[in-house]
Amino acid sequence: MLDRDRLDDAVKEQYVASCHALAELARRETLAWFRSAQLTSDSKQTLEFDPVTEADRAAEQAMRAYLARHHPEDGILGEEFPPVAGRSGLTWVLDPVDGTRGFLAGTPCWGVLIALTDAQGPFLGVIDQPYIGERFLGGLGQAQLDGPRGRSRLCTRPTDDLSQAILFTTFPEIGTTAERDAFARVRDRVLLTRYGMDCYAYALLAAGQIDLVIEAGLKPFDIAAPLAVIRAAGGVVTDWQGGPATGGGQIVASANPRLHAQALSLLAA
């Protein structure tokens, strides 16, 4: 069985190239529906809880077809369709539209999430924002942003005190009362808190623009790609108890270990 430590350089390059190819496919399919009148009128009935759009399905189908052709030995976990069991030990985790509510409202802060995992968890990930044309990729020695200004390196910030930190979350929408209280203990200590960015907040953390993302109620699909990208950029991602983040649920992502320890301590208090 393969894992991240048993891939030779040619295979690594192939996997990074496949990440870009998958993201291009998802970009085309999602943009065909983004800010389209059809989407707006068709989806109103089901929007309230878990909007599933044509964009989501079309993008995941296109990515699954690519993987069936180019990586038939790998497994697939996607949000819209049943899992595909693999034989290689590697599994692709796909969330074609993370932030469906933001997508439906026309914001530029939803994203396509693509991750490659082995038994230890995600080790290669992409957060792609198709409308802006931004792609955050991390893992297998890469940590880079391709965007309107060309290519740059992803590197998290050295902020070492909460009082200087910028915090993002999708609260107040998500979470129990206890979770909101825990979040508030961190919020009350940071420099600045911003709301409602979905996966784009993790991308900003990897790009060294912000310091913390705290969320609850995440699904494994939501966190696999951000986890790989943020780690590749120097950050830390765990659950609120400091354990593995791969299962989703309560997630805290930090620019560096010092800040992470401070956030964990307040979340547990």
Added chain:
Amino acid sequence: MLDRDRLDDAVKEQYVASCHALAELARRETLAWFRSAQLTSDSKQTLEFDPVTEADRAAEQAMRAYLARHHPEDGILGEEFPPVAGRSGLTWVLDPVDGTRGFLAGTPCWGVLIALTDAQGPFLGVIDQPYIGERFLGGLGQAQLDGPRGRSRLCTRPTDDLSQAILFTTFPEIGTTAERDAFARVRDRVLLTRYGMDCYAYALLAAGQIDLVIEAGLKPFDIAAPLAVIRAAGGVVTDWQGGPATGGGQIVASANPRLHAQALSLLAA
């Protein structure tokens, strides 16, 4: 004295062209600072309440220099520097970086706001998002978006019931307890509520992507350009009592008059 009804077509074209020229200047100046390491480290001390960045000042200076050269007869109201009295009856209202917190955090949802007003208020406006390369312009017969996909027409949505409406706000950050309660009465009736988009939410309303924006504590600079753009696209902008929005404060912007009446009634309840 000039007003919107006494401009001939050549002068109207000139004013629209000046809007584009001003937005281009502001784009260049703000992007020079957006996501720059210098900004992040220099601004941390003063970020907490009203971050004033180099980007803000540089963009406003560039726009003021353009106006001094091309429209010396018009007045200027800008956020960063003292007012310039005009002789024409027309005044430019400039907010070079609306959403300074979003700017500092690296989000793509801040904007450059440019408006032209007469004694009745704003009648020509621009909301420009430099990083995405999107410009929402409305007034003097124009209502258009120039962006990554070329040019399209701005037109608000026909949504005629709150239960089908998408609402945006910068709450929970802004507002008194009474204001938050009033906001909650609307929030509890709409299909979907999203947070934290600054002026970009008004642009989405003009583009027919969302239905309502409700805010409090706005400054006149914050609302002049959105007001002109949204009206040109078919929407309605007033204060929470249905009066003029030009003074800032409590603002409600709606896709159409029917929805606006429903929102006003709940805000007043």
